[in-house]
Amino acid sequence: MVQVSVKWGKEAHNVEVDTNLPGLVFKNQIYSLTGVPPERQKIMVKGGMLKDDADLSQLNLKTNQKLMMMGTAEKLPEAPTNAPVFMEDLPEDEQDVTGFAKYGAGLKNLGNTCYMNSTVQCLYRVPELRESLAAYPTQGVPDASHKLTLATKQLFWDLERSSQPVTPMMFLMHLREKYPQFAQQTNTGIYMQQDAEECWTQILYSLRERLKDPADADADPAVQQLFGVGLQSRLVCEESGEAIEEGSTVYELKCNITLEVNHLTEGIHLGLQDDREKNSDALGRLALFKGSSVITKLPPYMTVQMVRFFYKVDTRQKAKILRKVVFPMVLDAYEFCADSYKKELDGPRAAWQEAEDVRAGLEKAAKTAAKAADKAAEASKDGKAEAPAAAAAPASNGSAADVDMKDAEASSSAAPEAGQYSGQLTGRYELVAVLTHKGRSADSGHYVSWVKQDDKSWIQFDDEEMIPRKENEVLALSGGGDWHMAYLLLYRAVRA
Numbered sequence: 001m002v003q004v005s006v007k008w009g010k011e012a013h014n015v016e017v018d019t020n021l022p023g024l025v026f027k028n029q030i031y032s033l034t035g036v037p038p039e040r041q042k043i044m045v046k047g048g049m050l051k052d053d054a055d056l057s058q059l060n061l062k063t064n065q066k067l068m069m070m071g072t073a074e075k076l077p078e079a080p081t082n083a084p085v086f087m088e089d090l091p092e093d094e095q096d097v098t099g100f101a102k103y104g105a106g107l108k109n110l111g112n113t114c115y116m117n118s119t120v121q122c123l124y125r126v127p128e129l130r131e132s133l134a135a136y137p138t139q140g141v142p143d144a145s146h147k148l149t150l151a152t153k154q155l156f157w158d159l160e161r162s163s164q165p166v167t168p169m170m171f172l173m174h175l176r177e178k179y180p181q182f183a184q185q186t187n188t189g190i191y192m193q194q195d196a197e198e199c200w201t202q203i204l205y206s207l208r209e210r211l212k213d214p215a216d217a218d219a220d221p222a223v224q225q226l227f228g229v230g231l232q233s234r235l236v237c238e239e240s241g242e243a244i245e246e247g248s249t250v251y252e253l254k255c256n257i258t259l260e261v262n263h264l265t266e267g268i269h270l271g272l273q274d275d276r277e278k279n280s281d282a283l284g285r286l287a288l289f290k291g292s293s294v295i296t297k298l299p300p301y302m303t304v305q306m307v308r309f310f311y312k313v314d315t316r317q318k319a320k321i322l323r324k325v326v327f328p329m330v331l332d333a334y335e336f337c338a339d340s341y342k343k344e345l346d347g348p349r350a351a352w353q354e355a356e357d358v359r360a361g362l363e364k365a366a367k368t369a370a371k372a373a374d375k376a377a378e379a380s381k382d383g384k385a386e387a388p389a390a391a392a393a394p395a396s397n398g399s400a401a402d403v404d405m406k407d408a409e410a411s412s413s414a415a416p417e418a419g420q421y422s423g424q425l426t427g428r429y430e431l432v433a434v435l436t437h438k439g440r441s442a443d444s445g446h447y448v449s450w451v452k453q454d455d456k457s458w459i460q461f462d463d464e465e466m467i468p469r470k471e472n473e474v475l476a477l478s479g480g481g482d483w484h485m486a487y488l489l490l491y492r493a494v495r496a
Contacts, residue, residue, distance in 0.1 A: 002061045006043070008034055008069045017061060020183075021173065023054035028169050032154075035073035042070040103453050105158070106165040106464035110172055114463055115196040116182070118449040119203060120155065120168065121461040122433040122490050125451050126301055130156050132211045132222040140210075144178035149210040151175075152203070165464030175199075178206060195318070195442040196435055197305055197488060204251055227251045230297030232338055233274065235289040240282035244289065247296070252303035252488075253336075257321050264304065264327040264489075268336060271307070294338040298345075302333065302429050302491040308479075309442040318442040324480030327431070329471065331491050334427035348424040348496035355496070429491030436477050436484035448484060450474050 002017045013033045017026055027038035027050070043050040045059055045067060104124060107117040123129060133153040140146045151171040158166045176183040179202045184192045208223035220228070228249045235244040255267030274291035306325060309318040334345060432452045439445015448462045450469060458469040479485035 002065075003063055004061055004065045004067055006030055006033075006067050006069050008036070008071070017056060018173070018177075019056040019059075019061065021056065022052065023050050023056060024052040025169055025173050026050070026056060027052065028173075030069065032170065034069075034071075036069070036071040037073075040071040040073075044068045100459065100466045101163040103451075103459050103466065104160065104461075105162040106461060106466050107159075108165050108167045109463040110167070110169065111191045112193045113168075113172060113191075114447045115194045115199050116172065116175065117168070117463050118435050118447040118461065119196050119200045120159075120171070121449040121451055122435050122488070123200075123203065124156055124159055125433045125490065126226060128226055128300070129207075129222070130160070133207075136211060144174065145206045145209045148174040148178045148203075148206045152207065175203070178202070193444050195309070196437065196447045197442075200303075200435075200488060201251070223251075224249060225299070226301050227299050227303060228297070229253065229295060229299055229302065231293045232296045233291055233293040235274075235276070235278065235291040237278075237280055237282075237287050237289045239287050240280050242280060242282055242289075244278070252305050255304055255306050255325065257307055257323055257325055259323075261323070261325055264325060264331065265335070267306070267325060268304065272336060294341075295333065295336050296338050296341050298333060298337070298341075298425050298427060298493065300425075300493045302331070302493070304331075304489040304491070306479075306486055306489070308437070308485070308487060320437075320440050320442070322479055322481065322485070324478050325486075326478050327475075327486060327489055329431050329475070330494070331429045331431070332427055333429060337427065345425065345427045349426045349428075352426045352428070352494070352496040424496050425493050426496050428494040430494055431474070431489060432492045433490035434474060434477055434486050435488040435490075437487045438482065438484045440482075446484075447487075450477070 002019060004015055004017055006013045006015055008030075011034070013030070015026070015029050015033070017029075024038060027041050027043070030036065030041060030043075031038055038052070041050075045054075104121070107120060109117065133149070133156055136149055136153050138150060148171075151174040155166065155168055155171045182194050182199065184194075186192055204223050204227065208221045211222040213219045213222075219225075228251060231248050231250055233246045233248065235246065236242070253268050254271030255261075255264055256270035257267055258270065261267045261270065272293045274293060276289055276291060277286045278289045279285070280287040280289075304327075306327075308321045310321070311317075312319045334342060334349070337345065434450040435447060436450065437445055437447050448460060450458055450460050452458050458471060458474055460467040460469045477484055477486045
């Protein structure tokens with residue numbers, strides 16, 4: 001890293017330059033300070049103007065070296081608000097040529113960065129996280145976590161407003177500054193593929209450090225409120241009979257995969273078993289403690305990692321378990337909870353079930369009435385004298401549709417009062433995003449994300465490409481071959 005001074009008009013800005021990165025990264029740094037877009041920047045360096053693909057390591061930049069930049073940050077004139085606007089007249093980044101702009105935008109691959117792109121697209125699906133980032137102040141201690149949080153804020157802003165694929169250069173730069181492992185290169189200087197789960201974990205860690213309520217120092221960070229799962233673990237030493245109780249917060253559940261695991265819930269149960277060696281006070285030495293955990297607090301969003309990779313000593317790589325493990329569109333976490341916590345969930349669960357029964361009754365009544373109307377219309381069209389049984393029934397007794405509707409109303413009146421459990425967690429979760437991996441190693445292959453939208457449709461984000469998908473295609477990501485298979489699952493709480 002070399003610190004240089006960039007003079008622009010009457011202003012001068014000190015900029016830290018990573019000489020291992022191309023010139024475009026340096027230009028984006030200046031853009032964030034001056035508002036001059038990279039394409040308008042003319043930076044005088046040795047040998048002429050700085051190019052986007054320039055190798056900064058060849059420029060021999062010195063500490064405190066002064067560079068001159070020319071360029072304007074003035075806004076383009078705005079069109080009158082009452083004038084018609086045609087898509088072809090809009091700036092290129094605002095033209096929705098695919099019709100997918102309402103779902104966000106793709107992310108350009110900057111060289112084996114699909115692990116990062118897929119992670120960002122899944123996290124972008126959490127509107128509460130977007131809101132927390134939008135409120136994050138630009139001023140703060142300028143450490144790596146602050147820079148990464150600001151870069152995430154900017155990237156989410158770009159995804160929300162762009163109709164064309166976004167280049168996440170600044171985000172990548174600050175991710176690598178905070179976590180140098182993501183800047184690893186091969187012997188030929190090519191950036192290496194990385195593990196998407198590690199990227200997911202590290203991004204959330206940095207955001208957890210920064211996204212806090214300045215007005216309430218005792219409040220949990222936003223990331224903990226959104227993703228934190230409370231666990232109570234019990235460790236028992238069979239040799240001595242000692243028992244240790246531990247409380248903790250985790251940010252994802254593990255689905256361990258063995259030859260006996262066929263469904264997500266089976267793998268989660270295995271993941272909640274945690275045997276480990278600990279020092280036994282009674283025995284005066286290390287001993288095996290068998291551990292098991294139960295959930296004591298559920299979050300609004302539940303992340304589940306399919307533990308598909310393990311380290312092979314002989315090849316020194318993370319090998320992949322290809323076994324098919326089915327996952328549901330709706331996950332019920334009730335069975336993983338502590339008995340005391342289940343009692344807190346029972347009321348909201350009952351209210352939710354009652355509401356579902358009412359909804360089902362109303363739908364059944366509507367379908368019955370529609371069928372009766374269709375049958376009556378057919379009879380009238382054909383000139384038949386007899387009417388359908390439902391329509392010919394005496395008015396005093398009511399039609400079949402009336403009976404179904406009355407049953408639905410009775411069910412509704414028996415349900416808890418509206419708002420009694422409104423917004424409370426039920427333990428049920430609906431799938432909203434899947435991060436998948438294709439290949440045999442976590443550090444190779446290809447990552448993409450599959451994200452459910454507000455209109456219930458699914459969009460696959462394959463770097464800058466956006467592809468509409470169906471629910472059955474998402475459920476087919478359960479593994480069993482070399483096709484894309486689920487690695488991280490993001491579920492959203494179903495509330496009463």
